[in-house]
Amino acid sequence: MPYVVTRSCCADASCVLACPVNCIHPAPGEPGFATAEMLYVDPRTCVDCGACTSACPVDALKPHTALGDAELPFLQLNADYYKTNPHDDRTPMYVVPRQRTLPAGELKVAVVGAGPAGLFAADELLRHPGVSVTVHDRLPTPYGLARAGVAPDHQDTKQVTRLFRTIESQPGFSYRLGVEIGTDLTHTDLLREHHAVIYAVGAATDKRLGIEGEDLPGSVSATDFVAWYNGHPDRAHDDHRLDTERAVVIGNGNVALDVARILTADPDTLARTDISDRALAALRTSKIREVVLLGRRGPAQAAFTVPELLALSALKDVDVTVEGWPEGLDAEASEASDVDASDASDVNEKTRLLARLAARTPSEGRRRIVLRFLAAPARLTGDSRVEALEITPTTLHTDEDGTVRAVASGDTETLETGLVLRSVGYRARPVPGLPFDEATATVPHEAGRVEPGVYVAGWIKRGPTGFIGTNKTCAHETVESLLDDFAHGRLTRPVSAVDVAPHALGLKDWHAIDQAERAEGEAQGRPRVKFTDTESLHRAAKNTPAVTA
Known part of the structure; x- marks a missing residue:
């Protein structure tokens, strides 16, 4: 092959x-x-x-x-x-031209959110003559979760930023970074200055567990923890106590696997990545020897992907084991696989890999990651901070619509731990000026169109599902709706300039930050050293040296 x-x-x-x-x-x-x-x-x-x-x-x-x-x-x-999935037709693909014939005249579009969804939307728009796009973001840096969400030991995944740099280089592209919509500019400001606005603001908060003790110190959202070790300005200066032998991650998606790998990784290996220096220092003194990942349902319903599980199983200096292997797993996998053939293949491969891990014999003295299924969190306990997590076994129940649910047994077991990381999914916040569905935490839309002139893309549109590349297809659909409105004369109102926050950073400023971070990294044998506070980022943007005492 x-x-x-x-x-x-x-x-x-x-x-x-x-x-x-x-x-x-x-x-x-x-x-x-x-x-x-x-x-x-x-x-x-x-x-x-x-x-x-x-x-x-x-x-x-x-x-x-x-x-x-x-x-x-x-x-x-x-x-x-x-x-x-045999795909017997081997006719080379005919590439349909993606440039549409549009009415004469300028089309100015604001994109709110400089993550993958926003940048892919900008790319789709800029394929057409006469279109200009200004991408806004609250942070002084772009790329969203591609910069602040991808684990530092996955530098290959971060190479998607090559695509983003290509998008940035197109005529008609510009940035306004460090500008918060709702504070520095309003929704009305954007509509006055542009013919259309696309919101691609993602899902910035975590879902809650809804259990007693969830707010004790030592109970942390995985989103905040990931932002901490990735040097996100909002969380880079947090402190997380890693003085416990066992950490528990509630959830079993790719983010949960990322957190488990980082907590058990060799700090000397992480020192060759773009991990936050503050997080690296904490990990060097960490006492964590075991990370337990809890999944309410069974192995066949695990949310992590096969490639991420393969990467976890290949770790050389960390034991990866499986607990909570259900009876009749083959039947469970078959039932869960009554979907697309490609999805069924993923499920079957996942359970095969997990079966091999379950059969492994742990090695003495190694750190270990335990994938534990059919267990739900019940209560966090402790006097002034988390000291233990009570869990309850679950059984699987299949609803009439085929949904597989975990049903708690009522019995409890106690896991001693000083760190619990909640990784049960993301949730979007309402966007000022737009309707919001509290049940789905999304903005109601039709093919990305909220109304002519206002659109959504990414997680605020479809919920926190898919991968980085999923945003490309999602953005294409939204842009098609926008261009349809333009072609039918629905985006013809005049536009006028608005006052922009004086601290806003543009494309040249971002390039200066990028160059400075890479230079710092090269000096240390790393891909980059991130500036993790707004002041440092603005100094780098203006090529201003730091003030020394």
Whole structure:
């Protein structure tokens, strides 16, 4: 098998379009493209031309001869996909021109949110002559979760920022960074200055557990913890006590796996990444030896992706074990797999990998990560901070609509711990001036259109689902709605300038910050050293040296 996809990718589809024999699937327009954990190369028809790896912006494709030991399972993973998804039609893809014929005249669009959803929306718009886009963000830096959410030991995933730099280089693109909508500028200001506004503000808060003791010190949202070790200005100067032997992560999605890896990683290895210096110092003195991940449901319903589980299982100096392996797992997996063939393949591969982990014999003296299923949090206890977590076993119940729910047994067990990280999902905040659905924590819309002139993209549109690349398909749909409105004369009101906050940073300022962080990193053998407070970021933007005492 000449080439292999080796992890969750950005779904940019560049590799699909570059392939001369159409052997990479699911492709744009095929079922599963927008929701697949990754794309797959068919081993029967790949001709070893290398076009895909040259096109991939995140180096997710490799020749089989270049695979490391931890990547070898991807050989079988790619091959298995085609057993249930044969894709026998090998006609090279015809690329439909993406440039639409639009009415003459300028179209000015504001995008609120400089993460993947916002930048992909800008890219879709700037393919058309006469369109200009100004991307706004509350932070002095762009890229959203691609900068402040991707774990520091996943530097390959962060290469998606190459795409973003290409988007930034297009004529008609500009930034207003460090500008908060609702404080520095209002929704009305944006509408007065632009023909349309796209909100791509993401989901900034965590879902609550709703259990006693949740607000005790030592109970932390995973979102805040991730922001801390990634140097997010809002959380970079927090303190987290790592003086407990056991940490518990409630949840079993990719973020939960990220947190578990970082808590058990060798600090000397992390020192070669862009992790926050403050977090690195805390991890060097950490006493944590075990991280337990709790999942209410069973292995077949685990939210993490197969590539992330493979990466976890390949850790060399950390034991990864599984507890709570249910009886009749094969039947459970079969029932959960009564969906798309590609989804079924993911579920079956996940349970196979977990079965191998469950059969492992732990090694003495190593740190360990425990994936524990069929267990729900019941209560956090402690006098002045978290000292223990009470959990209750669960059983699975399938509703009439096929939803698999965890039902608590009522019995309890106590896990001693001084750190509990809540990772049960994100939740968006209401956007001032827009309607908001409290049940789904999204802005009601039709194909991204809230009303002519106001649109949404990303998690505020669809909820916190999908991967970085999912935002590309989502943004395309929203921009199509916007361009339809423009083509039908619904975006014709005149625009006028508004007063902009004097502290707003532009594209040149961001490039100065980026260059300064990379220079600091190069001096230390790291990809970058992040500036983690607003003052330092603004100094770097203006190339102003720090004041020394």
